[in-house]
Amino acid sequence: MEFINKHPKLFQWLLLLLTFFGLIFAIDVPEGYKFIRAEAEHVIVEGQSTYSFLGISVSYTYFNFLWRLPPWLGWFPIWINDVLYFFLNDWWKIDFWDSDLGDYRTRPFMLHVTRFISSTLLFFIEFIREIFIGGVKTVVAFTSWDWIDANPWAEFRGIPWTIVTAGAAILGYKLAGRGLAIFAAVTMIYISVFGQWEPSMQTLSFILVAAPVSFILGLSLGVWAYKSKKVETALSPILMVMQTMPQYAYLVPVMVLFGIGDHAGAIATIVVATPPMILLTVLGLRAVSPEIIDAGKMSGCNDFQLMLKVLIPTAKRDILIGVNQVIMVCLSMAVISSFIGAKGLGWNLLLALNRLNIGAALEAGVCITLIAVILDKLSLAWANKQTDYFTNLNFFQRYKYGLIFAGTVIIGLILAYFGSFYFKEGFNYLFEVPHNKGISNEDFWNRGVDWIWDTFFYPLKVFNTWLIVDVLQPMRAAFLRMPVVATFVLVMGAGYIIGGLRSALIVGGFTLFIALTEWWDRALVTAYMATCGVIVSSIIGVTVGTVCSQNNYSSKFILGVCDTFQTFPSFVYLIPVMMLFGVTDTAVLIAVVVYATIPATRYTVEGLRSIPPSLHDAAAMSGVTALQRLIKIDFPLAFPHIMLGINQTVVFALFMVIIGAFIGTEDLGQYILKALSDRQGAGKGLILGICVAFIGLIVDNLIRTYAEKRKKELGFN
Amino acid sequence: MLKSLKMLTAMFALVAITFASTAVYAADxxxxxxxxxxxxxxxxxxxxxxxxxxxxxxxxxxxxxxxxxxxxxxxxxxxxxxxxxxxxxxxxxxxxxxxxxxxxxxxxxxxxxTLEDMGYPNWVADLCPGLPDWTALKNPDCAANFVTPDSGGKGRWLEGPQTWHQDLMPQRLEALGLDDLWMVKFAGGADALWAELDAAKKENRGTIIFNWTPNFTDGAGFTFIDFPPFYDGCRPEDGGDGACGSPDGxxxxxxxxxxxxxxxxxxxxxxxxxxxxxxxxxxxxxxxxxxxxxxxxxxxxxxxxxxxxxxx
Known part of the structure; x- marks a missing residue:
């Protein structure tokens, strides 16, 4: 009894586990139950029950409700889809004049709206794109295709890469000095010399539209949410779901609404990139101390001035992190958005992977990462730059950089002009290095991959077989063997022990939603893979993070590695992993681990580095050894922060498990992929995405509640 | 700020005008x-x-x-x-x-x-006497050559992603009564199929994958399995039982x-x-x-x- 009183939590956990396993053993698999089959979609199944709701009939096979719940939400995705279809096809048809046909056509109102948004975005993307690589669409937007055909002189050829490179370097120098200037120049030269100029500029132009739009949208919504409690309450659950939803799930609805092309890719990107911006804006504004606001009011600011001149500048740090996030997300969407028509590096990368040409994919991937890094550094430098109000400058001093740039434009044009005489074979290298004439280290990488494949194939096969037979298959079977009642007991019980009744009800609600869709079995498979991935990633991440955090340089180094891997398109390592491990769960798991280890490592390093030095001094005076200090002081103090890292690891692992559908999985991801080509795909894709998001939110709720409590106990704010 | 807003409005207006501008074409x-x-x-x-x-x-x-x-x-x-x-x-x-x-x-x-169906690289024919006729797949000794660690003791068909033909292949296995011996694994894309082909070649092991012709594998020795011929309405979505191959398309x-x-x-x-x-x-x-x-x-x-x- 004393033991129980001393460790009440431990006892509660034990009791929970006992009940959980008791239920698993008590409830048998019903006869004839076929795992992982969405009955509603399968055509030949006898003895099905059917129900009808809102005119949608759903058929399913009934089993003991302790084992699996019936798909009472089966109508939901189809209903969403029907509603969308109605708005896009039948609601409020409007006549319009089609200039191509020279006749009137009717089109529903919704299509008018979405296509107007599409064409506006597309105009800006093309406008920026044509500055870099030339084209006629901008001119055409103001004239017509016939006009441009009759007046070929008006076609803009784009600016030579030398000028863009010099411009980037000058910008870097102006904002942050020599270091950034050199980095910018080297990056641009690299991109050009490797013949990636055109796709890179296509990607860049699309990001230069998506990122500012996300930033403005996020900032304004964030300000609105800060000002109005109602808006915040309405937004915050939506944002929570959006942040844990796999990016992939947005593709189908966006495609249905906005069609395909660069604009659709940009819209999907904006949808994904805006939520972190909103959250960070609200966070930053909330942190502004009331004294500053009072000072602003005393100086006679009106509301608008208070926001623009006082609040936003003060909250700059958090808003900057938002900008950084927006840029990272935009580039991580470069590949995914190419599924719905975005041109550029992402699409080239996918095509290369489809031919198993890893070298070519890697080159495109490196360019994506480089663009991400340079945009990130430039935007940070720009935002950090202090405005100098006092010095009196003359014309030349003030416009120094503009003048230098004007100079380079002239030099670049002259160079390109002479280049057109010098290079006779039709390619002007001083204008643009064509895609097939650059240097390429494709062969080098391909040979490297081949070598690894040849050398390690058999040893890895032994490992692979062992892992699948002895670990993964039993794990998977165990997850699927879980009766639905046992899952509820486990999840809600954990919620109750950690956060009381409220937590239990929240996580129970999430679970119920998934259990009432027809994809429960698939959600279990997703959960199984994510669990395996999170366990391995956390162990590796926390270990590596702990080792590296012992020293200033290694900390910086490992954080840099984390940044690089986060922007590097994860699709690139799907293929090598698949070649080594086949179309198996091992391959998916390894891809998951590579990606999900990043946050675990990062948060461990940050957590351990942020312990106040005074505590270390106190410990040193008490005479602890380094190991004792780590175990008795560092870990307990950093633990809440590390747990938040694990929380991120869960989200990352879920994303990657979903992307694992491109290797071949049987989970929710495969169905999200399938939704792309399904006629009811928009509704299904969305609900599947929400299912994944809810799995993430269950874990998020548990870990966050726990971390908050723990922080309070430790006396952190 | 205001200035750029005005400019934006002007641009929108121009874009709108362009879309509305009339022209009737005789030629392309x-x-x-x-x-x-x-x-x-x-x-x-x-x-x-x-x-x-x-x-x-x-x-x-x-x-x-x-x-x-x-x-x-x-x-x-x-x-x-x-x-x-x-x-x-x-x-x-x-x-x-x-x-x-x-x-x-x-x-x-x-x-x-066109033909899009399950098939095998030519060396596999030795592992399973009777191929390309589908009845050869009924032989348990044949299926045993295609077992992988995660296939649960059954022979594996590597099908393309579910986007391509949904549940066609699992339904076919069931309809042909092969589902005791064979199972279907969905790959994530064409790249997964070619990687499997390379890996099988390296190990000289059996593999049955989804493929199509005309394709680059045509010259490399690839044979399609002869399933019962396709007829209109034999597929489950058209009301049939699914016991047929793909059409000569x-x-x-x-x-x-x-x-x-x-x-x-x-x-x-x-x-x-x-x-x-x-x-x-x-x-x-x-x-x-x-x-x-x-x-x-x-x-x-x-x-x-x-x-x-x-x-x-």
């Missing part, structure tokens, strides 16, 4: 013809080939990356103008649905016939309903356009075997086969 519109690009080699090369042909008669073209199933809805809505590789077995139903909904026209077939072309009005010349050429199995295999091989980029391969093909495409 100069508006670019939007050709979809999917993720397998022959389709991409053919897109550039067709683009090249259109350009040779003075049209403008534009290439749009698109999903191979969703593209028919996009054509219907007018986001894309044409599709030049409609494979009967994989895309037939998406194509039919879009055509029936209106907005998409059937624009004739290529000479090439068409390779169709499709256009948006307005395309023949806006680009009459190009539409006429496109209607005549017909590639053979040999042409398509050659286009794919330029990329998959010779390692050219898609654009280069298209340029090379156009240069070598002028007599073929000038005839359209």
């Amino acid at each position: 519109s100069k508006k670019p013809i939007r050709i979809p690009v999917h993720n397998w080699s022959s389709q991409v090369v053919m897109a550039y080939v067709i683009g090249g042909i259109f350009e040779s008669i003075g049209n403008n073209v534009e290439y749009v990356p698109a999903d191979s199933q969703a593209v028919y809805e996009s054509i219907r809505q007018g986001d894309v103008d044409i599709s030049h590789e409609v494979w009967e077995s994989a895309f037939g139903s998406s194509f039919d649905a879009a055509r029936d909904a209106g907005g998409l026209l059937d624009w004739g077939d290529h000479d090439a016939r 068409y390779l169709k072309k499709a256009v948006n309903e307005n395309f023949p009005n806006t680009h009459p010349d190009a539409a006429a050429i496109f209607k005549n356009m017909s590639f053979t199995t040999g042409h398509i295999g050659a286009m794919a091989a330029l990329v998959d075997v010779d390692g050219m980029t898609h654009e280069d391969a298209a340029a090379a093909w156009l240069a070598d086969n002028e007599s073929v495409w000038k005839a359209f």
